[in-house]
Amino acid sequence: MENWHDFEVSSPREITALLRSIGEKNQLIRMLVAGESDVCVTSILEVDAEGGNVILDCSISPDQNRRILGAKRLSFETTLDKIRIMFGGNHIESCTFEGSPAFKMLLPTSLIRLQRREFYRMATPVTNPVRALIPQPAELGGGSKAFPLADISCGGIAILDNSLVLGDTIGKVYSDCRIELPEIGTITTGLQIRNSLDLTLLNNKSNRRLGCQFVDMPRSALNAVQRYITKLERERNARIAGLE
Template sequence: MQSNRQDADLENWHDFEVVSRREIIALLRSIGEKNQLIRMLVQGEADVCVTSILEVDADNNTVILDCSINTEQNQRILAAKSLSYETTLDKIRILFESERVEKCTFEGAPALKIALPQALIRLQRREYYRMSTPVSNPVRVVIPLPAELGGGSSSFPLADISCGGIAMLDNKLLLGDSIGKQYTDCRIELPEVGPIVTSLQIRNSLDLTLLNNKSNRRLGCQFTDMARGALNSVQRYITKLERERNARIAGLG
C-alpha cells in the first residue's frame, strides 16, 4: 500500500499494515466517535480538505464522510480517481486510501461516501531503540513450525532487536508473509546474556533481492506474551551492543 508520506523524520516511525476487516472497522469507528479530523488529500499536498467520519456502515462496506464547505473542492473530490486520508488516533497516525468518492446524504445533510478500505497503515513512533545485531556471527531465533509448515523447528538469523521485537531474515521463505501470524515458544539465544522464550507476531514483511540475485525476506516481529525477566535480558543485550558499537566508534576516531 502506497501512501503520501513525505516526513523527513520517517525513519523515526515504523508502520504496521492492518488488513483485518474487523480491526479496520473498529479503528475507523473510534476515529469517528472521537471526532478526529481527517486530512483528505485530493491531489497530494496541493489540495487538502479537512473532513471527519460520520458513520462506518459495515453492512454495506462503506464509510460516510463530512463534505467540504467549499463547493468547488467537493467537485474536485468527486472527480478524483484516488484520494489519500490521514488522521491520528491515540497519538498514532492512521493512513488509508480510496479510489473514488460518491455523493450521498446523512441525516438529511449532504455527505460523501467511500468504500471501506481494505487496508490501513498505522504509523507509530518507535517506542524502543533498535540495534542491528552482528552479521558475521548472527544471533538466531528458533521457531517451532506448525504442522501446515511441516512441523519441527527452524532457525532464523536476526537483523536487529529492540525491547518491542525483532527483525529476522527468512531466506528460505519458510514462514510466509502473513501479517498478524503468531508463533509461540520462540527461543532467542542472546550472547553473554542467555536464552529468552517469547511469542512472536509478524507485523511487516519485506522481500529483498540480494546482490547475487538470491531473494530474502525480512520479517518484522513484535514480542507478545514476554515475561518481565526476558524483557530485562533483551534490554541488557541491547546495552551490550551499544557499548560495543560505541567502543568501535571511539577506536575509529
C-alpha cells in the same frame, strides 16, 4: 498501546505530573483524530487534577475541530526530555481558556512512557548472527528452525527468512519462540508478523525480511532484551571510539 503494557504509567499523580511538565515546557503534541490521515498539532494549556480534566489548544481549522469533537477516540503523541509519551483520550468537549476556544478532556487513566532505548532498533551482528528458533508446523516437518536476526528492539525483532518457509501472512503468530542472546541467555516469547519485505540479493538470490512483534513476553525476558541492547550499544560506542 495495549502492546506496551510494560511501559504503562497508571498512577494518577504521576500522569498529572507528566502532563503538567509537557504543558510547562510548551511541548507540541500530535493529536491523531483518525490515525495518520487526520492529525492536529496541539498543546496542553492546563491540567486540572481536582476536576479530572486536561485543557488542550484547539485547531485553527473549524472543520477539524468539528471532527475532533465528533471522534469517539483520540490518540496523542509527544516527547518530554527525549522520552516518548503516548496516551489516548475520549469525552472531549469544547470550552474556553483565558478567553480563547479550547478543548476539555478527561485525564487519561494511563499513558505510555518510552525511553529512547526502549523503542530504538539496534542492528544485530552480521558475522556471528543472533538466531531465533521458531517452531515449525507438522506439515513442514515439525521441530524448530533457526532464523538470523537483522535487528532488535524492546518491541520486537526483524528476522531474515532466506528459505521463505515462514510465509508473509501479516498477523500470524508463532508461539514459544526462543531467541539466544549472546552473554545474556535464551528468552522465550511469541512472535507476530507485522510486516514483510522481499529482497533480491547481489547474487540474485531471494530473501525475506520479516518484522515481528513480541507477544506475551514475560517481564524477565524484556529485561534480558534491554540488557542485550545496552551491550550492543556499548560495543558499538567502543568501536566508534577506537576509530577516532
